[in-house]
Amino acid sequence: MDHDLDRREFTVGFLTASFALALHPTAAGAATESPSTAVLDQPWAVWDEAAKPMRGGIFRIAAAQYIGKMNPNHWPVLDWVSMGYFHERLMMNDGSYNSTVLWLAEKLNWESPQEVVMTLREGVTFHDGSPFDAKSVKYQIDWIRNPASKTWDAGWLAQLDAVEVVDDRTLRWKFKMPWAGFNGVMANVPGYVMSAKALQDDVDKYDSQPVGTGPYIVEEGSPDNYLKLKRNPNWWFAKASSHPDMPYFDGILVTIVPDPAVRLANLRAGKIDVLLLDKSQYAVAKTDPGLNVHRYPGNHVMALRFNNTKSVFQDIRLRKAVSHAIDRQALIAGTQFGLARLASCMYPEDHWCHNPILKPVTYDPDLSKKLLAEAGYGGGLTVKGYFNNTTMGQTIAEAVKGMLAQVGIDWQVDLMAPAAYATRMQKMDYDLAQGGWIWIYDPDLMPTGLYHPQGGFNFGRSKNDAAIALIEAGRKETDLERRRAIYWQLEEVLYNSYEDAWLWWEETATAYRKQVEGWNQEGFLKYQDAWFWSHPLWFKDGKA
């Protein structure tokens, strides 16, 4: 998959957009009100019992890059899909990217906005036979927070004051201040549960020989070549869900194939069983009688970013002129092979914080010309910027450049590698450039990153006081509905000020060989992450 924000980032979650990272501070009350915490009582815990899954076979997948470090807290991890097969998280996301799903955590009890009591699932053991209990979770969290551990995500636990063991299955989490983001962190990197015993025995070894609780166990890895996983016969979820044959495959083989065309060749030659398709491959794969192709929304937004503070785009009329000069429908058809949804603002339509009132900016070149004339650029406007230098990036940049030229804007765009344009982004050396965000889980991360003065991708280019106030309010709000309302309002503010030109929300397509059974499109769209990991696939007749 060749996305334009950052190609490598995509390899992180190459299989499906929605399995992996989740950092999302949810409302404190969400978990406490839950009437039952048993697995079988969860809304997603429904299975088609007539399907009769078969056990057996090695499920073969292809990754663009070797997983890298398999201790999720050590940087970099390049493949979060494989990570999910052997590590499980305390919490997970629901179908709207909200971290409300209890997984290895069985119950959360918010005793105060600064204190949560967490009950852990019973009968869970690590791959090394050691028990998953309060002591092991506390050890892991303290290890992450210890600077000597050189973890890259320690900062995410900055608001944690202490974690205490109450009993074998109970932990008390104490915060320095009210912390709405706790759930999201538990559904993200620090929430991947690791064997304390393995960490204590040899922490360096853990990078290549991780020990989790997941449905598969790491058997053997050959960097840049393959990763072999074998079935975990003691997976807690099989018992908890009364499906003792889960997971159904005997093992998983992750082969590293960097080139997308060669990945497709492997799929068509029957050497792998599933593939996240390159957009250009979607049409071909759909016509292959040996494949089942599913498409579903991806959790990304593609946008053009304005330099709102130090360029001609201080003038909202010019931002508006750019936004209305772009025919988003044509861009999606022409550059994305139709695999994308028209974007109105930053959160995708299936994200719980997206404001459904907002409609995509219309294509209106006459309006653009009028606005340019009003702003004193009737005779033409020249602006500069950068865009990703991948083939796809070049295609998009040229299409946009052509559309802008139609209304009299000459966009002098340089095609550059992310490493190179990072510097220009920092120095605000652009008027109009590539923007957007990928992996939008926690509603705060993107607006903070892009529009807040402290944001890691702002560098002073956006300073919208109303938006900043809303961002800060959103961080503090612990009530889910009120928080949602804040982000709806935030979207409206950004939309009305044409802060960026949002183009499309991503869509993704995956092809499975016909031998692979058990995919339920409806259930996946509704529950995404939770559905995927609770509804493992199998081979027809138990053979690859």
Added chain:
Amino acid sequence: MAKTAPEALLSVRDLTVEFATDAGIITAVDAVSFDLQAGEILALVGESGCGKSATALALLRLIADPPGRIANGEIHFRDRELLSADDATVRDIRGNRIAMIFQEPMTSLNPVYTIGRQLGEPLQLHKNLRGDSLLAKCLALLESVNIPEPRRRLQSYPHQFSGGMRQRMMIAMSMSCDPDIVIADEPTTALDVTIQAQLLELLQAQVANHRAALLLITHNLGVVARYADRVNVMYAGRIVESASADEIYRTPRHPYTIGLLRSVPRLDQPISEKLLPIEGQPPNPLDLPSGCAFHPRCPLAIDKCRAEVPALTRHANGHAVACWVDVRD
């Protein structure tokens, strides 16, 4: 036309050699006929580009094809006709019965192999010599051409030899199979003047020892005067005069030969007599003049010279000349 001499060792008839160039076909050797008698030294004289080297190479069918081609003629060597003989027959004669010495001893020796290896090759090929007997013969050959320390020198590479030594080695190599004929194409031109005579003496002595005939290709009439028994003068691909060396010097009968003689210093000439170069340039081989090719440069030319090609006509003393004018008049 020279009369056929059946007793001749080598008999060349109507030899014609053409070269294809981008601008057209050049006839470098035009119906040349001559005989070479056993044991004699025959000089083939002319300016560069007159076809004398092409004639020499054609004798052993060494004209590079393409671009060259032997278009016509017969070459009789002993009882065989070489131009129609099969390749194996010709290869059996090359280096064995007829040996060649080339102009540039540096480039004519393979730089990446030792002198010993290259010297021994004809003996290996034609005399089946191997091992010690080959070594002994090679040592004797180098000694015979006065190369000191022959045993060490066999291990040397051509670049470690001086030009004179290389050519002496070439002479030794040409003699290695006791040939009937040695063809020496400007053997001393590339060398320092001071050793030219020395080398020619050596060559003369060697052919005499081996009772071989020598076809000496040269542009130098001084050389001819000293070593040749007979002389063929070539101009624009044709033989224009043929006679014994004495005859040529005493009574040259072709205006071109006369011109050549006047253009070189002679010991029997008073110093006061000036050297006279031949006026004009050698003709463009792509566009030869009509009639006698020499007529544009000839002080004696008459109308007939412009219209008709004079045949090589035999006169007294075996003196033959191709000219419409009798210079004695």
Added chain:
Amino acid sequence: MGKYIGIRLAHALVILAIVVVLVFIIARIIPGDAIMAAMAGSVDLHDPSVVERVRHQYGLDQSIPVQFAVWLGEFLRGDWGTSIGTGQKVLDMFVQRLPVTLELFVGATLWSIAVGIPAGILGALKRNSAADIAVTTGAIIGVSLPPFWEAIVLIYLFAVLLPIFPPSGYVPFFEHPLLNLRAVVLPTFVLGTHAGGLLARYVRSSLLEVLGQDYVRTARAKGFSEAAVIARHALKPGMIPVVTVIGLSWGGLLAGAFFIEVVFAIPGLGRMSVDAIFQKDYPVMQAMLIVVSLNVLLVNLLVDILYGYIDPRVRVRG
């Protein structure tokens, strides 16, 4: 000959020293540092502590001369550092991947020689014949086909449509010799065909030039058959420029390996370099550049020595 090799070796060492310094500097003047590059677009960059932590971990917060001194000392002691990308020891990574790439290189070189030299000789001997035109055309196609494209086409032909070979992947020889050979056929073919085309052209033109030399005429005048003339007098001098081309294309194979190892998903040095460049994985990039330079220098040294062996004139010049 000993002195000659000594001088060549000294040259190589001086160049290597320059390369080492340049490599270190170049790796650092490319815009953006490793952490920014790898984290651009990722969710965690808004937290500066993450970036600083990682920068400190890899010593990227120190001045460049300090980084250089530290790195060089460790490099010479065999501590090539730890890859930012994989967390493996860089030296271990090389040890693991070198045999893979070497297998490809040796295979491709042998294949290019097996194809290129006979084809070039044929072309030179039968100059302007149908065979010569076939050789010349084939060589041009071999040289000018983009390896990337050629690889994809071959994969679809011989792995998808006609499943003879696996589409990609690698199995070590000692693990499963047959699977290993099947896996390397296509990449070796693609890699070697390019070099083979180049070689055929050089062999042909070099031989043609040699065949026009006076000493070849001398050999003919000795009575050798055409085959003997080629074998005894033309081949060896004709190989002088060819040795250079083989040496050059060995160096060029690495550029090819960048593509080939990515396309065929082969875990060799080329893939490792590509990943390291994309991730700005300094420890790997630096070691790679030095190993690449070392490879080129060694091959050049070997070529020089072979030169000396083939052409006695070179030895004296030293």
